[in-house]
Each structure stands twice: as C-alpha cells, then as structure tokens.
Amino acid sequence: MKNKILLYIPIVVLLLWLVSVQQTLHNAQTVIMPVGGYDPRDLLSGHYLRIQTQYPAATGLSGFGQTMYFCVDDSKLSFAKPENCGLFIAGKNHYGRFDDGISRFYVPEKKALPLERLLRDRSRKAEIVLAVDKNGRVHAKDLLFDGKSWKEIQFPDGIK
C-alpha cells in the first residue's frame, strides 16, 4: 500500500500546483501594459518570445535586486508597498529598470518568427495582458497587437 501511494503522490502534487495556478489567474485583476522583445528558444517549453514590459524608468536608481512596486493607478514606482493604490505590481530593480519577472510568452513554433517581427515593428502597438494577484505577482495572459490578440492575427504567408 505504501509503495502504491509513493507512485501517486507526485501526481497529486502536480494537480494541486495546476489548481493553484488556475485559481491565481482566475482571482487576479487584469491590466494591459506596453511591451517589446526578441525570440530565443526554450528547451523545456517550446518557442517563446522574449519580452519586456515597458514601465517608466526608475531614473537615478542604482543597485540590483531590491524589491520595488509599481502602482498602476498613478504609474509611480516605490520601494515600499504603496498604500491607497487600487492595483500594484511587485518587481525588482535592475539598475534603474523595473523588472516584473515577465520575460517569456510561449507561442507555436510557426508563429514565433512572424510575431517577433511584429514586436520589432515600431508602427505596431504591442501590449501584454497581465493578471495581477493581491500580492502584486503577475502572470502573462495574452499578447495584443493593435488591440487584437495574437491568436486572431492572420499572416500574409498563410500561417494560421
């Protein structure tokens, strides 16, 4: 009986993890932010776009790794958790740049290159839809180009 349980414990743990991720996204608030990026390859999860959410620069700040907060209401950065802020995002200071931890957006292999070109195209408005939980942690939900989800974009060379 003990040996049987050992085989199923990891499956239960994986299920619990999946449920917790799903719950976090379900209960989180949504915010849309501008984004830019480039495309490498991840060995474990497939193609992804390397993206960076565009926040106002933390000008004058040096140092690396200190926890910072971005208040979505007034677009201000601070080292302390903002009070009287309806929605805030937690991140780190990377030499004056606010890093929310979002660096990847997974896409199908065929669409990776065309989407990367769209990201680099400055005439297009690229935005990311973020799910933000009550502690300020963010998860990427969708990628928008000129307000349209990447899944709805038709590419001229027939890629669907």
Place this chain on the structure above:
Amino acid sequence: MSLSQKINDWVENGILTAEQGAAVVAFERDRKSLLSPIGALILLGVFAIGTGIVALVAANWQDIPDSFKLTVLFALLTGTAYAADAFRSKKLVFEGLLTAEMLLFLAAIGLIGQIYHLHSDAYKPMLFWSFLAFFPLLQTQKMILTAVWEFVFFFAFMLSPWGREFARFLGRHFNTPVTYSAAALFLFGALTQVRKAELFVAPLRKAAIVFAMIPLMFSERLSPTGADAALCFVLAAGAAGYSFLSGKAYKSVYAVCILYACFVSIPKSFLLFFGQTGILIALLFAGVETKRFGFARVMAFVACLRVIAAYFELFGSLLETGGGLILTGLFILGIAYGWHKADRRLKAEKKQ
C-alpha cells in the same frame, strides 16, 4: 562468436557437461526474443504508430485545446503509475514504467509552464522535478536512475541562491585543486562506512573518488599554501585517526591518509609526481584490503595513466624523433604489461 560455439568451448573445457550444453541451447532456441522476425515486425509497427501519434500531435498542437492537453497528460501520468503498480513483479517493465513516469513529470512541468506562460529561474523547475521524482525513485532498483536524479538535484542546487552561497563558502576554505581533492577523498572515505541506501550512496561515492582523482592526474598549479596544507593535514589526520579507532583492518587507508598529509606539505617540486603516484598506489592497496577489487583495478589503471602522463610531461619532446617514438612505444608497452600483470593478480584475489 555464436552461443552454440561458446557452449562447445565451455563443454570442451569442462565448464558444462554435454547434456547441460544441449539443454542451454534448447532453452535459448525456444525463448521468445524481440530480435526474432515477428518481434522486429511488432517493434516496427509500434514505432510507426508512436511516430504517427507524435507527428499528428505536433502538427496540430496549437489547435488542441489546453484543457485537452492537460487531461491527456494527467491520464498518461495516472495510467503509467497504475501500470507500474500492476507490473511490480516484472522488474524490467516496472523500471521502464518508473522511468517513463519520471520523464512525464518533466513534460508536465514544461506543458503547464507553456500554457500559463509561467516564468522562473532555471533551478526552480529542476528542483521541483527532483522533488516529484524522489517518490518513484524510492522504489527503483536501478542505480542509473538514482545517479541521474542526484546529478540533476546537485546541478539545480548549485544554480540556486543557496548553492551559490555554498560555492562561495567552498571557495573561501577550499581554494586549490589539492584541497578539493583531499575533501573529496575524505567524503569518499566517509561514504564507504555507510551501509544503508546503497542505491543513493554508491553514485555519490563514485563521484567523490572521481573528483578526488582529477587533481592527482596533473602537476600544475597544485602547490598548496600554508592554510590549505594545514586544512588537508587535518582532514587526512582525522581520517587516519578514525580508521585506526574504528578497529577495522584498514591499514592501507592509514597509508593513504599519511601520504596525503605529507603530500600537501611538499612544495611544488619533482617530488610532487611521486607523492601523487604514491597516493594512487596506496589507494589500490586500500581497495584490495577492503575487498573492493573493482576499485583496486580502476586505481591500478589510473596509476598507469598518471605515469604515462608524467612521461609525456617530462619527455614529450622525444616524440619529434623516430628514436624517441620507439622509446615511447616501448615505455607504454611496458606500462601495459605491468598493468596487465597487476590486473590478473587482482582478478585472482577477487576469486579467492
């Protein structure tokens, strides 16, 4: 050489009787094998089906709903766990299913990360996999699985913030190859005393001795500073003391420890090579005395390689001349002969 030819040899040399040889041939002939024509066709059919499924899934991956992907994944995980439990008495199948389950954990972490665009440092999914895989690992009899798990866990740990802190600690206190070697040898000695959890301990023991051997194979940049020498001396003296007090007949282990303690006190000079080779030979004798003949044979081979490496370090320029090449060849043949004699002696000791 075919099985029939081998059996004829064994019968001629009196290892088997003629009736036993015939029985072995008859048994093997009747045994079903995957290498038979029908087995090959079955393998081909299964391979074609498997490749077709993978190709279909890959081509339509983006059109498959995420919920369906997750359902199939968890169905596969549960099915594999159920099958492993059902086939527990069939060792090969059980081990294969355990390996499949551990690989599916990796697939699950990757798939969930992809669907939900999760982000984290590289070490986190590796540590998570190590945690999940530890449970089926407790039931395996295959050392290769535990060795792979230990490698992944150690690699993930060293990438983590705790691992980086540990590496900084090591760098402060063990900052030359010889001190790493002494510490690894000390760890090896400690692990030889552990009798439980052999599947987990054996790969660690092997890794420890490999790490300990590497600095003994090279003579450059090995001269220890005063602080390193003191640390190595303490480690070696401690190990020698433990061997003595534990009451076991590990006399050769004392010799290894004492040689190491002396070795670290020698400034870089021509004596360094003799110290290194002396330690390797002492380890050989320690292996014989503790009845670890496989280890002793490996030490004999490593000692021969060290001698050859020293020859090339000292007389490498001889290779440019015809006479020098002949001398080098004779030297290598001499070493090979010496190793062959030592190896035969060790094999004979093992049989006794």
